[in-house]
Amino acid sequence: MTAMTFSTTALPPRARLVTPALLLRFVSIMACSVGFFLPLAAVPLLADATATPGAGNPGLAGGLANGALLAATVVGELLSPWLMKRLGARFVLAAGLALLGAPTFLLLFSVSLPMLAATAVLRGLGFALAIVAGGAVTAALVPSERRGEGLAIAGLVSAIPSLFALPLGVWLSQASGAQVVFVIAGAVPLLALASVHALPLLGSRQASAAVTSSSSVRSSSGxxxxxxxxxxxxxxxxxxxxxxxxxxxxxxxxxxxxxxxxxxxxxxxxxxxxxxxxxxxxxxxxxxxxxxxxxxxxxxxxxxxxxxxxxxxxxxxxxxxxxxxxxxxxxxxxxxxxxxxxxxxxxxxxxxxxxxxxxxxxxxxxxxxxxxxxxxxxxxxxxxxxxxxxxxxxxxxxxxxxxxxxx
The missing domain is CATH 1.20.1250.20 (MFS general substrate transporter like domains)
Structure with missing residues (x-):
């Protein structure tokens, strides 16, 4: 009677998910969340407080400030693929962080409604460029067979700072003044620029390894x-x-x-x-x-x-x-x-x-x-x-x- 044998072939190991490059990408993810959400609720309150008395709806100034921010964000999101095609994802990510952070320092000198609206437009464009280009870089850094899990982790890395930054910005503004909020919100994205240079270029060997060979949509970007x-x-x-x-x-x-x-x-x-x-x-x-x-x-x-x-x-x-x-x-x-x-x-x-x-x-x-x-x-x-x-x-x-x- 022939002895029964069983295969003991080991399952292939799963691709590593959290790599040094992905950890480096987490730096700009967190910086983007802090830079965007820390002043998000504080700016409308400041705009309403500094609005001309008797100028109409007391919430109008704050609505205009954040409305400009969100409108610019949508415009920036639609322009980002065109810019990435010409300048590269890493450059667009860096430009987004710079636009999100640097204009915030202008609010240390003036918080008039025109200045709040102008800086909001620049910051909205910066946020859009950073999240679109950064999202593409993140997707390329995680293995295709574990991309859903990798994107979920990146989402948590973004969500946790934003969850705390929104109320923290209001509290800091009330406790220490809006200038403290502006300094932090401006400095954090600029400091994160140092991490972008070390990220692999989209299309490099490290990034392209994450792209599945069975992709069903192949056409010009935009x-x-x-x-x-x-x-x-x-x-x-x-x-x-x-x-x-x-x-x-x-x-x-x-x-x-x-x-x-x-x-x-x-x-x-x-x-x-x-x-x-x-x-x-x-x-x-x-x-x-x-x-x-x-x-x-x-x-x-x-x-x-x-x-x-x-x-x-x-x-x-x-x-x-x-x-x-x-x-x-x-x-x-x-x-x-x-x-x-x-x-x-x-x-x-x-x-x-x-x-x-x-x-x-x-x-x-x-x-x-x-x-x-x-x-x-x-x-x-x-x-x-x-x-x-x-x-x-x-x-x-x-x-x-x-x-x-x-x-």
Whole structure:
């Protein structure tokens, strides 16, 4: 009788995820978050405080300052792929950090509304260049078979500083003066410039090793290339739909709370991004193994369920649970959509992927907040929030077409 034998062949080792180059990239990620978010809430407060008395709406000056910042950010995101094609991702990342940091020092000499708006435009452009070019560099630095997990870790490295920088900027401004905020927000991105020079160039051997040989989208780089590619555009639109809900959660829900829940706004705004970070990490862990497309439907379902729960603006348990559930779904879509886009793109389109996804993020948040704010004035907050929750599953049509194209 022949003896039965078993194969003991070892599984191939997984590619190393956190490399010295990726750790170096984390420096500019954290610097970008600190430089952008530290003054984000402090500047509108300062603008309103220094506005001419009797000039109209007391919140108008602050809105103009941050409006200029966000508008410039979207413009910069759309221009970034064109600049990267001509100057290189590393140069554009360095230019973004310089534009984000250096103009902030001008506010040490004047905080008039024209100066606040002008520096906001420059800083918005800088932030856009840094996140788009930096995102492309990050994607190229992580192995393709672990890209979802690598992007999730990079997302956490960005999210944690931004989570603390926003309230810290307000506290520092009140405790020590806005000048301290401006010095820190200006110095940190400039100091991070030293780390950019040592990053590998996009297209080098280290970076190109991260690009899958089965990329299905291969064309000239640029934002138009992304808009013409359904394989890239559909995941971006799926995420933009969820980002529209996020814009409502941040902008509209806190002001609509009633009764005992009216004091929950700070907790709500802490629970949602914390849950989103957890959702993003889980999506990175499981997306690489199961397929990033498979997480689109659970992400949409969780986002819609969370928004529906938060429509109960007077119920403390439903609000907290809704913020947590929505955060998990939003975080899952954050990671799965951009991972799926990178998976389908050649390295020449990495900048386009980053720009398209970030533009969907910012544009979705702005459109969602504006649309639901207008609708709430007509039919009430609760009905508007429920309408948004019921509308979100329409994005499933895009998911189905994306899955069909992939197969």
């Amino acid at each position: 934002i138009i290339a992304g808009l013409r590619s359904p394989e890239l555009l559909r995941p971006a639109l799926v995420f933009a739909a969820s980002a529209a809900v996020a814009g409502v959660v941040v902008t509209c829900v806190p002001g609509a709370l009633t009764g005992a829940a009216s004091t929950l706004a700070p907790i709500l705004l802490l629970v949602q991004p914390a849950a989103a970070s957890a959702g993003r990490w889980l999506a990175g862990r499981f997306g690489d193994r199961l397929g990033h497309n498979r997480l689109f439907i659970p992400g949409i379902a969780l986002s819609a369920a969370g928004m529906a729960a938060m429509a109960a603006t007077a119920s403390v348990p439903l609000l907290i649970a809704g913020a947590a559930v929505f955060g998990l779904g939003f975080g899952a879509l954050q990671n799965s959509t951009i991972s799926a886009m990178y998976e389908r793109a050649d390295e020449s389109l990495f900048g386009t992927v980053s720009a398209l996804w970030n533009a969907g993020y910012d544009g979705g948040m702005a459109v969602g907040a504006l649309a639901i704010g207008t609708l709430a004035a007509l039919i009430g907050s609760t009905a508007a929030f429920l309408a948004l929750a019921l509308t979100l599953p329409v994005a499933l049509v895009l998911v189905r077409r994306t899955s069909s194209t992939t197969r």
